[in-house]
Amino acid sequence: MDKFLVSPPPHAHSPRTTASLMRDVIIALLPATIVAVVFYGWSLVLVLAVSVASCVLLEWAICKWLMKRPFECPEAAVVTGLLLALSLPYTTPWWVVLIGAAFAIGVVKMTFGGLGQNVFNPASAARVFLLVSFPSYLTHWEMPQRLFGADAVTGPTVLSLANEGGTQALANLSQMGWHPLFAYVGGSAGEISVLALLVGFAYLLLRRVVKIWIPLSIFVTVAAVSAVFHAIDPVTYTGPIFNLLSGGLVLGACFMATDYVTSPMTSKGGVIFGFGIGLLVMMIRYFGAYPEGVSFAILLMNMAVPLIDRWCHQPKFGREE
């Protein structure tokens, strides 16, 4: 790179770099990661380590040998690795995690040109890829074997119960150990604590790393859609509180849908993007074959981002539209 850059004014300086933004995202993911590690123990540590290490190493290797350019911003690869690990069950074998990381970095990110060029969110694309490729590992939920006490027991997730039996199947949730804001029985590692995820997201908002529009619009849409369906038929369709707090919704809405590269540039675009995700999530949860659809919904709306951006295009200052 040239030492001196010549460019027309105005020159605005910002201490913010992609790396510093990504560092903030890593910090924001820490509460959820720590809670999950406390809850799931060493097997999750292995998943996290394999995922993060292979994402970083692979991107470094592709940059060095295939693209022959410097490896910029390893922090972004760390975020992908963390998100991927948090969106998998802690029982996932290490080689499945490795394949997922290879898909996220090798196929979804670097094939499209690397940092800032990918169309799809690498972590959710890799999760979907693994879900389609290894359904037995990705839908095998074991009750957490805590660092202290309790043997592992296999059980369904609350969402798969709801998908099969409607609200009646959820009658004894509290007996199963489900609590909306803290840990519940089965699911991906990052879904363990909605509270910890929200704490991390609040940090991102305070640091002004992300705007609230995308997650807010997702939550409002999910709440509205499920409220309407729940009002029509409370037996078949689960209610808004349950839908907001279960599954990967908070993780996906706060950390995957807000990915800079794959979300719309304007706030107005973000609201449309979030509405689409919320609607698709509820359609998949209510009518789809899969119990959960957050990562599918994010990927589908990722494809619509160029269209949304064109629609919400802001004319340059001083020019008429």
Next chain:
Amino acid sequence: MGKKISLILDGFVRNNPTFVLVLGMCPTLATTTSAVNGLAMGLATLFVLVFSNMAISAIAPMVPDKVHIPVYIVVIATFVTVLQLLMQAFVPSVYATLGLFIPLIVVNCIVLGRAEAFANKNGVVASALDGIGVGLGFTVSLTVIGIVREILGSGSVFGWKFIAGDGILAFVMAPGAFLVLGYLMALFNKYLKK
């Protein structure tokens, strides 16, 4: 002699139906779940391509321009029917796997494309060689896609399993077909296309 060889080689590299002309995508994506399926589909298309190219180049001067496409389709459909009956009689298991895609060769862009672009302007021998070249190019491409998808998706090569259990299932499904095709096309363009 050199010209004849170059006619055949053209079908592999410069006119490779899958990686350069990007024709016949439907059978390419649908039948390459394993190496054997890809190979069988390729050979079936090769058969139709060679005979329809020869027949069309022979009758081309007599065909009125306005109805040439229907005439070509009838010629192609004849050979596809011959192929279909032969496959049902001699390799019923392969026929059962490929199913619908054998009759669909009638509307395969490669066959009609070569009839339009080559056979109706060239002699019978040249057209036969062109059919062999393009058909072999298609066969090799489909087999390679099938091998890659079978290795990744089922953990086997030509049906011989080298790992126990399933592979990465996505590669046996449609998304895997697109992914493998895309990567092979990129490699082909980087290393072979001049």
